[in-house]
Amino acid sequence: MTISTARRPTTYLAVLVVLGLSHLLNDLMQSLIPAAYPILKDAYALDFVQIGLITMTFQIAGSLLQPVVGMVTDRHPAPYSPVVGMMFTLSGLVSLAFAHGYATILVSVALIGIGSSIFHPEATRMARYAAGGRQGLAQGIFQVGGQAGGALGPIFAALIIVPWGQPSLALFAVAALVAMMLLAWIGSRQREISAAFAAHRAGTGTRGDTARHAPRTIAIGLVSLTLLMFAKNAYAESFRSFYTFYLMDRFGLSIPSAQVMLFVFLLAAAVGVLIGGIVGDRIGRARIIWISVLGPLPLTLILPYADLFWTGVLTVLINLIMASAFASILIYAMDLLPNRIGLIGGLFYGLNFGLGGVAAALLGVLAESYGIEAVYRICSFLPLAGLLAWFLPRLAEDRAEGPPH
Structure with missing residues (x-):
């Protein structure tokens, strides 16, 4: 009976759906940055080189830091670190909404990028643990949220940011607050889900501390x-x-x-x-x-x-x-x-x-x-x-x- 249970690990579908939704909100907020470029370009008389530097700043902050965060959380799991990431995203979004200079814009997009860097590694771990034996389904749900959020960005920009201008970016702070609540709930479930994942690995004879390749x-x-x-x-x-x-x-x-x-x-x-x-x-x-x-x-x-x-x-x-x-x-x-x-x-x-x-x-x-x-x-x-x-x-x-x- 124990072996049978080990071979059929629980798939925490509700957790996966909430992870996908939080990923949607995260990537929606990210996608607002390029959507706001036309407004920022006109408001601050930016040239394409300056626009490119905004993109580069955001991408460096959002990419280079992620492996570092991942290595740290591998050694010291931090179930609530995605909530901290959302705090960075929230502060960056509000800062961008009320930015009055180019330097502030760069700092704002860097904060949003850092938020994304902190969000992804631990959220990916939770998707892995919550998957049970359905890893593809788990990553599919998690990633479909991110892709959908990126797709919705231009639509929200056309409906809200273009008519209402740069300050309307602050309205999307609500998305960050909702994501923080969802991620706090997921963090509260990590001990239970991690224990189930570890028990399954033990039941199938997989040693968690041994490299297999x-x-x-x-x-x-x-x-x-x-x-x-x-x-x-x-x-x-x-x-x-x-x-x-x-x-x-x-x-x-x-x-x-x-x-x-x-x-x-x-x-x-x-x-x-x-x-x-x-x-x-x-x-x-x-x-x-x-x-x-x-x-x-x-x-x-x-x-x-x-x-x-x-x-x-x-x-x-x-x-x-x-x-x-x-x-x-x-x-x-x-x-x-x-x-x-x-x-x-x-x-x-x-x-x-x-x-x-x-x-x-x-x-x-x-x-x-x-x-x-x-x-x-x-x-x-x-x-x-x-x-x-x-x-x-x-x-x-x-x-x-x-x-x-």
């Missing part, structure tokens, strides 16, 4: 996953940063129409991460990574030559498939380093954040030099990086094996 296996796996993440993010960033310009330049769409298509694109990502997580539980992480990164290649090659209707259809399909990779990449990395969940969460969420900024900068140079349409012709070959999945080591934790090596 050789250093070479871990290194090859993490390097391969990082390169796959960069290729995926570079393609996705071509849409987040330049899709509206592409639609207006090539098809003559108005700004609102282009923003609606961008919202649909971002919404497809939210659906994709959830589907990818669920399917990954059934067919294995390696297979999902192969399908999601390499699979869209025929569609991406067609996209630069499609008309407006098929551009909309193809972009949704591409992002739906490509977004499904993230849950599997994250879980695969956790299986490589099962005792460093905070570090992996911080590294890959921070990496996801930081690589997006690098990709945006590189694509901006390409767009400036060769035109916006050239960006999509060049990026159409990025899914070929999916071939790197060949180098991923086989893991016993991956129940279904991918293509033969």
